[in-house]
Amino acid sequence: MTMETVSVPLPGRAYDVVIGPDLIDRAGEFVSPLLRRPRVAVLTDQTVAGLHLKQLEAGLAADGISVVSLALPAGEATKSWPYLSQSVEWLLEQKIERADVVLALGGGVIGDLGGFAAAILRRGVRFVQIPTSLLAQVDSSVGGKTGINASHGKNLVGAFHQPSLVLADTALLSSLPARDFLAGYGEVVKYGLLGDAAFFEWLEQNGAALANGDLAARIEAVRHSVQMKADIVLRDETEQGDRALLNLGHTFCHALEAATGYGDRLLHGEGVAIGCVLAFELSARLGLCPQEDPSRVRAHLRAMGMKTDLADISGDLPDAAGLMALMGQDKKVVDGQLTFVLARGIGQAFVTSDVAQSAVLDVLNDALALRR
Ligand SMILES: NC(=O)c1ccc[n+]([C@@H]2O[C@H](COP(=O)([O-])OP(=O)(O)OC[C@H]3O[C@@H](n4cnc5c(N)ncnc54)[C@H](O)[C@@H]3O)[C@@H](O)[C@H]2O)c1
Secondary structure (H helix, E strand, O other): OOOEEEEEOOOOOOEEEEEEOOHHHHHHHHHHHHOOOOEEEEEEEHHHHHHHHHHHHHHHHOOOOEEEEEEEOOOHHHOOHHHHHHHHHHHHHOOOOOOOEEEEEEOHHHHHHHHHHHHHHHHOOEEEEEEOOHHHHHHHOOOOEEEEEEOOEEEEEEEEOOOOEEEEEHHHHHHOOHHHHHHHHHHHHHHHHHHOHHHHHHHHHHHHHHHOOOHHHHHHHHHHHHHHHHHHHHHOOOOOOHHHHHHOOHHHHHHHHHHHOOOOOOOHHHHHHHHHHHHHHHHHHOOOOOOOHHHHHHHHHHHOOOOOOHHHOOOOOOOHHHHHHHHOOOOOOEOOEOOEEEEOOOOOEEEEOOOOHHHHHHHHHHHHHOOO
16 A cells, blocks of 8 residues: 655655555654654544554564653543643653653644643744545644644644654554544545645545545545645645635634533534534535535535534524624634634635625524524
8 A cells, every 4th residue: 555745845844644554553763763762752632542552562672762652631621731741741751851852642633732742842843744534634734733622622732843754554443433524524525625625526436435445545634634734734834714614614613612511512523524524514605615515515515424414413402692702702803803714615715804794694594593
């Protein structure tokens, strides 16, 4: 099976994203060139540790690298102050020095937390992302956004800290529960919708094979997504402009995640998928994109067995005004003005803060009406 490499040539902080099956068996070979001494610290979660830590340790031991590891509870609640402090104290206890390397083995939660711990440990040590969820392979492991959630909201504390290497082992995805796989697929679809209509078409044709475990299709989907993310990050590393396109669906998503408590009722990628449908509904209502685009987006997500509508979220939700208020908590709000990513068609997204509140309320009211 072919191995693919996407380069992220940021000046002074260039790194590779290596994509393919069974990479963790060869982790030592990839990581060795980064090491001053043959020793690494691995941060992971307990679920991933149970499934894949031994294999990673063996892959590192093959090149004489010794490993210390800390497995934290799985789940979004781990991306928080207590676990950040536990991780940093543990890294210090393990005498991880400035020239050492931290490995983050897990989904977006471990990647964000581990990356942030590395960013602040001794004012910054290097880290390697070994993303194990689809979401982490196509999105969170690339681009250098790291951080934790605060009581005021998601991702409100963090730093830009680029990894030194990303090893996206696509074989690891086979142990991912179907629901988590599809949540990650929400982010894959997002790339097609925001900037590449041909990729969206490819997903319409290959999505089913991807979900059913076709490894070649999975590698291609990860490679294409990572290349798109890398291109955007290169243009705008710290989100002064274009990088905001990656937030397609996220203004709606963050309000829905806040309303549902950042947990099992709605996974992040599920919220992104619903948010993308709402962003296209809003774009169509504003006369920006063809009327049939929202239905086409919804049809593909439905065919994949994904959530597409507010009606798919169990339990109570706030009313439209309540959801608007939650959007106002988004960290991308500038001078109280909400920012939206809208589209002129599939693959043609743009960022704007010039959206009438009444149009957003109309879209939300219609979407909420379908729940009754
Ligand atoms: N930094 C960024 O640019 C960025 C971008 C998008 C999302 N995120 C963040 O990513 C997080 C979501 O990431 P996620 O969906 O990976 O969540 P996650 O890390 O919680 O992983 C989801 C679940 O899958 C399990 N898991 C992971 N890999 C597995 C495997 N190979 N086999 C079996 N189980 C496995 C985990 O234990 C967890 O229970 C959110 O906190 C979000 O804010 C960050």
